[in-house]
Amino acid sequence: MSIQGPKTSAMFDRALAALVNGVSSGWRYWGDDDTIVLTGGEGAYVYDADGKRYIDYHLGFGPVILGHGDEHVVAAVTRAVANGTTFAFTQEQEVSAAEAVKRAVPWVERLRFTNTGTEATMHATRLARGFTGRDIVVKFEGTYHGAHDYVMFSTPGDTTDALGSPFSPVPVVMSSGMPRPIGGLVRTLPFNDLEAAERLFARDGANIAALFVEPMLGNAMAIEPQPGFLEGLRELCTRHGAVLVFDEVKTGVRIAVGGAVEIYGVTPDLATFAKAMGNGLPVAAIAGRGPVLGGWDRGGIIQAGTYSGNAVSTAATQATIERLLTGEPMAQLDRVGNALMDGTAKILADKGVESAVLGRPAMFSFYFGEGDPTDYRGATGHDEDLYENLVMAMIERGVMPSPDALEPWFLSAAHSDEDVATTLQVFEESLAEALG
Ligand SMILES: Cc1ncc(COP(=O)(O)O)c(C=O)c1O
Incomplete structure (x- = not known):
């Protein structure tokens, strides 16, 4: 039986005629009869x-x-949209929102806004590579770090057989259209397996630019890190000069206002935030502390975005965070x-x-x-x-x-x-x- 009522079905027919598969993001398509x-x-x-x-x-x-x-977010966004949304300059609203993020997530010293989680992890990847002068990115099986080619390996949905042995995991390509050579720049690991991470760093540590981890597996059943796991990753990255990136796109400003760092007590070099920080408006950030952000200060590592830090999204961010901080x-x-x-x-x-x-x-x-x-x-x-x-x-x-x-x-x-x-x-x- 279809879950579409008659008007929903007619509306989806309109959607199919105008949008590819009737959707603007592939995972929203549940089939012609079941897409709501x-x-x-x-x-x-x-x-x-x-x-x-x-x-x-x-x-x-x-x-x-x-x-x-939410009435607070609606009021803030309405004020912002009437005041001009996007300028070719830093705007006051954007600064206030960045200050709000710092209040919510006190380990963060500075940040840059982007529009989506994908953009945030993409720029974090380039920053880590530019800062370390290395190419390899490590990620965990069952994590999703966005839709750019460098991280779409061993994502949720892969079969265990395809992932190979946990002693030598095989990075599994998520999509056709990803250039084959990129696979050589990625290493994958089973979550909560510190020994596997130690083996990888012993072998490849000098070439690892960044280790990305969702501190709680937000794309694989909200599995939590076992005691000592995040601490072990922190220690490995410090010892080998790799950038530790917490992808907090799902956990940030959600599992606690201060995100996973507040809950688990381990601090990365960089974190990516999105989703809950804007209550549904398109906003994200690459945030951090310590020397890695200096890669941007010194120039030569490009981060850019026409709409990044726009007044509407950052007004939503400020309003959401101020409300949460109550x-x-x-x-x-x-x-x-x-x-x-x-x-x-x-x-x-x-x-x-x-x-x-x-x-x-x-x-x-x-x-x-x-x-x-x-x-x-x-x-x-x-x-x-x-x-x-x-x-x-x-x-x-x-x-x-x-x-x-x-x-x-x-x-x-x-x-x-x-x-x-x-x-x-x-x-x-x-x-x-x-x-x-
Ligand atoms: C942990 C994580 N990182 C990155 C992304 C990508 O974010 P976006 O869909 O905003 O590009 C997602 C999306 O679900 C995510 O869950």
Whole structure:
């Protein structure tokens, strides 16, 4: 049965005639009969073209931390757009937003804004290479660092067989169109396996420009780092002169206002932020401390972008962060997130489903299988069909997480106790249906 009502179906036909596959980003296409067209959002809800309401746990792949159409962000953006949006100069709004980021993430000394997470990781890659004079980039299996060619290897969705032995992982190309020689500049590693990282650095350390890591696997079930893992990566990078980059595009300003550094206590050289820092407006940043940013000070390493630091996106950033710094939104988000994690874990246990609820209240996932996975390879052992059947039954009933088990559920401060109660009821009914 299609999840499109008649008006949504007609709207998607219009979309298909004007947009390739009816979407502007490939992963939004769920098939001709199952791609939903939304007309708007408010708070914790989104509405489709048939007027059907969904409690939204997708939140645009994570950004909407205060809820759709948050009044503080709307007011700030409205003021900014009327005052001129893009100039060929630094603007006051951009400086105020950068200061707000520094207040939220106190280890950050300076930053540069970009528009998307992809741009941020692309510029962080070039900065690290320019600073170290080296070419190789290391990343972990099951992480996603954006859609540029240098990092699209061993991303979520690859089979364990394709990834090779954990002792000598094979970087798996994500897309046709990526030039083959780039594969020679990438090394991949299993997450939480410090010994594998040590072996790689012992062999290749003198050529490694940067090690990128999502400190919590935001694209692979919100798997968390084991104690000592991030500390070990920090030590390895320092010892070998490589730049440690935390990709906090999903975790930043979300799992805590200060991001993963606030939670795990390990400080990188650079971090990339995006998503929750703008509550849905296109804004991102490469932030850091210490000598690496000096690569830009000295010149010769290009970073540029016409819209970077534009007044509208940075007004959204400042408003979002100032609101989060009051403490209220995070307290609400933690409360409802914990209630959902506990409630769903109880329902799963009562129904005898072997499972684990992974992650943190702002961003959590379900692993349907034995034990707790500690890396992407472990996560691939989950019961994919059960999860997808569960989520599709939930979507029919008006609750909207991603049907991809690797993609976490995202919470916003607009989710209420009532939303949690409805979600738990829908979860229970849908699970019973999915179990047959
Ligand atoms: C960890 C991480 N880095 C980078 C990106 C790319 O961000 P964008 O889609 O804004 O280019 C994403 C997108 O989901 C991400 O999850």
